[in-house]
Amino acid sequence: MKTIELNSENTKLSSIVLGLMRIKSLSPREVEELVETALAAGINTFDLADIYGGGRSEEILGQVLKNRPDLRDQMWIQSKCGIRIEEFTYFDFSKEHILKSVDGILKRLHIQQLDSLLLHRPDALMEPEEIAQAFDSLEETGKVRHFGVSNHNPMMIELLKTAVSQPLAINQLQLSAAFTPEFDTGFHVNMEESLASSGPTGIFEYARAKDMVIQAWSVLQHGYFQGVFVGNPQFEKLNQVLNRLAKHYQTTPSAIAIAWVLRYPANMQAIIGTTQPQRILEAAQATNFTLSRKEWYEIYLAAGNKLP
Incomplete structure (x- = not known):
């Protein structure tokens, strides 16, 4: 761990x-x-x-x-x-x-x-x-x-x-591969697009600059408690990528999704809310490997996000 x-x-x-x-x-x-x-x-x-x-x-x-x-x-x-x-x-x-x-x-x-x-x-x-x-x-x-x-x-x-x-x-913040509003607006700063309209608050960058721990919550959820995206047909392309990477790293799609959160280069923790011992063991596998930069962006785009 x-x-x-x-x-x-x-x-x-x-x-x-x-x-x-x-x-x-x-x-x-x-x-x-x-x-x-x-x-x-x-x-x-x-x-x-x-x-x-x-x-x-x-x-x-x-x-x-x-x-x-x-x-x-x-x-x-x-x-x-x-x-x-x-x-x-x-x-x-x-x-x-x-x-x-x-x-x-x-x-x-x-x-x-x-x-x-x-x-x-x-x-x-x-x-x-x-x-x-x-x-x-x-x-x-x-x-x-x-x-x-x-x-x-x-x-x-x-x-x-x-x-x-x-x-x-510490600052607890919602973050998952299917919940990325801070990243979305950050990528589209100073652009004539709706994603840039509100502008980012810089929450994640601020935490890094101040050496605050970021505790990410709802790491397997989409929206605000709208459900899990792993195995959800609504996120077909994302799950295809998660499944392929899970096979590559010999782990589970959930572990890949958690590893995506932990790949952000800050003092990161990922909160899991399971009540099943087996799910705890699966989640722990997310710290056994590190996703590449390309894999991180591939997951981000597969979730339906866009880059400039």
């Missing part, structure tokens, strides 16, 4: 992250098997959020950790906060909500400290000074080791950094 470094420290995180959003209906024993399978494959990073399963996902992993405390030191456990689901869904980065959320996360997980905490979807009403106070408190009390964001653009991060003193080490 390939690894990346966080904050230029000697902290090694697996290039594959096991996302636990969908474990709410599993038993603690089934989740324990998932964790053991991941660790055996070299995956040491596990991603959660306080809203996953209404907190149930954290509760189940917490039961596992309570029964198997020996697993904790082998795991990098990350969660997210900031999304509130009440009469409707909204976002809240207030100091009070962040601190309350972390206390709830730690209680559900039966642990004393989160390895990393990410601010979930951007809060347009965020006040950097409040967030800074929350982060300072969480760091001083030892409840959180590292901090980051999810789905934030460069100016949002820069605004946070006007007050937050801790490094924002």
Whole structure:
């Protein structure tokens, strides 16, 4: 398993992250098997959020950790906060909500400290000074080791950094061979085409310049949770390429699709959300090889994208 470094420290995180959003209906024993399978494959990073399963996902992993405390030191456990689901869904980065959320996360997980905490979807009403106070408190009390964001653009991060003193080490961003809006607009900058109209935000380039880890989510999905593209007849040409490359590298089409994400030359991690141990083992194969530049572009074009 390939690894990346966080904050230029000697902290090694697996290039594959096991996302636990969908474990709410599993038993603690089934989740324990998932964790053991991941660790055996070299995956040491596990991603959660306080809203996953209404907190149930954290509760189940917490039961596992309570029964198997020996697993904790082998795991990098990350969660997210900031999304509130009440009469409707909204976002809240207030100091009070962040601190309350972390206390709830730690209680559900039966642990004393989160390895990393990410601010979930951007809060347009965020006040950097409040967030800074929350982060300072969480760091001083030892409840959180590292901090980051999810789905934030460069100016949002820069605004946070006007007050937050801790490094924002991670940004979770949606990316797959069939979801590439940032790349699309980047390729068509300064051109008379619709793809160039909105212009790129430079999220990926910003992360590289600031040495932030990019955690790609929905790496096998197309659109916004519209389904998996691997084996999907809607993406016939893409699957032909994935199948051919899978045969060449002696792996699976899914592993090729994940390797496409990891080929981007940044501090990359790919989040997988499977609840099946065999799929974890297949995903881990994506770090056994590196796609060539030509193969990366071939996959990009096979997904229906265009280059100038």
